Amino acid sequence: MISVIILGSGNVANHLYKAFRKAENVSVQQWYNRNIKSINSYKNEVEITDDLSKLKDADIYILAVSDDAVSNLSSKIPFKNKLVVHTSGSVNVHDLDKKHKRGVFYPLQTFSKNADLNFLDIPICVETIDKKEYHTLKALATSISNTVKKVNSNQRQVLHLAAVYVNNFTNQLYRIGHEITESEGAEFDLLKPLILETAKKVQELSPYMAQTGPAKRNDKKTIKKHLKLLKKEHHKDIYNLLTESIKKTHGR
Structure with missing residues (x-):
């Protein structure tokens, strides 16, 4: 079982949460957003928080936030040596704080809040700095998608x-x-x-x-x-x- 924590409340975060909930080998341990009202409707399904100091231990921390917020949020996560990934197509993997094991989990699709999507049909592009972390991230991706590709930042x-x-x-x-x-x-x-x-x-x-x-x-x-x-x-x-x-x- 792969444990994940989602950070963010936008369209990508919402669709990822729904996909992970359906996956047999994924457990969403917690969902963080600085404005807890945005995720309050999920409080009966998953533990929610607006306090970074209360983040639980997990295998992967997914920053599904705006491009401009990735670097700052990653620096505020109060621990190190955990696998922290963002979901952006354009942000460099090195923009994540170097105290973390860094990676990218990029679903290549357009996301609208009320649009129904089958995540199995969505390609997920995976990138890690440390090769050892690639297998963990690939396992997470294959749990919700039929198409997982290893790409570098330029690609x-x-x-x-x-x-x-x-x-x-x-x-x-x-x-x-x-x-x-x-x-x-x-x-x-x-x-x-x-x-x-x-x-x-x-x-x-x-x-x-x-x-x-x-x-x-x-x-x-x-x-x-x-x-x-x-x-x-x-x-x-x-x-x-x-x-x-x-x-x-x-x-x-």
């Missing part, structure tokens, strides 16, 4: 950067698409099968091979019509930028 950071492109930026493009359809009273929902098919296609083809559309064809008449339809200048800027990127990629 993790570029994965996080790529995730911003394929998730955050893509979602913003959905938002722009929603604005465009609304401008003429068209239904954005009619685009949802296309969104799903686009995501499905990239499971089997490379993004390069899956690309279609007027930019790839260098269809100048359609591109000109689209730009004329766009009412907002920043929408035109984005359209032009992505069009030129696609044309450059495909040699147009």
Whole structure:
């Protein structure tokens, strides 16, 4: 049985807690947050605390907090030589206080508070400074996920950067698409099968091979019509930028 203590109360912390609760070989010993009201609804399931001095002994301490809070919180943990990990995609493992055995437990997924997720389908990227601690962290990861990868800090950071492109930026493009359809009273929902098919296609083809559309064809008449339809200048800027990127990629 692997004992863990979760520190933090955001979306990642909440989803990790639920996943660990379902795992057969994981015991959540305690849950810490500086504002205990944020985790008060779980007090009948797990011991909660807002006092770092009252942290219990555990195999792994998971800092599921904002990137800016990782270093400071790790320095405030009142013991040393315990395995302390953070869940960030962009924070270096060395940002954790060196009095600890340091590592990273990075679930590569977007987390929203009320969205149901199956953690078995979420890749977990694992990193440790000490090789001896890797096996403990890998065992924790495999208890909730079918995909566990050993990565270094550079690999993790570029994965996080790529995730911003394929998730955050893509979602913003959905938002722009929603604005465009609304401008003429068209239904954005009619685009949802296309969104799903686009995501499905990239499971089997490379993004390069899956690309279609007027930019790839260098269809100048359609591109000109689209730009004329766009009412907002920043929408035109984005359209032009992505069009030129696609044309450059495909040699147009």
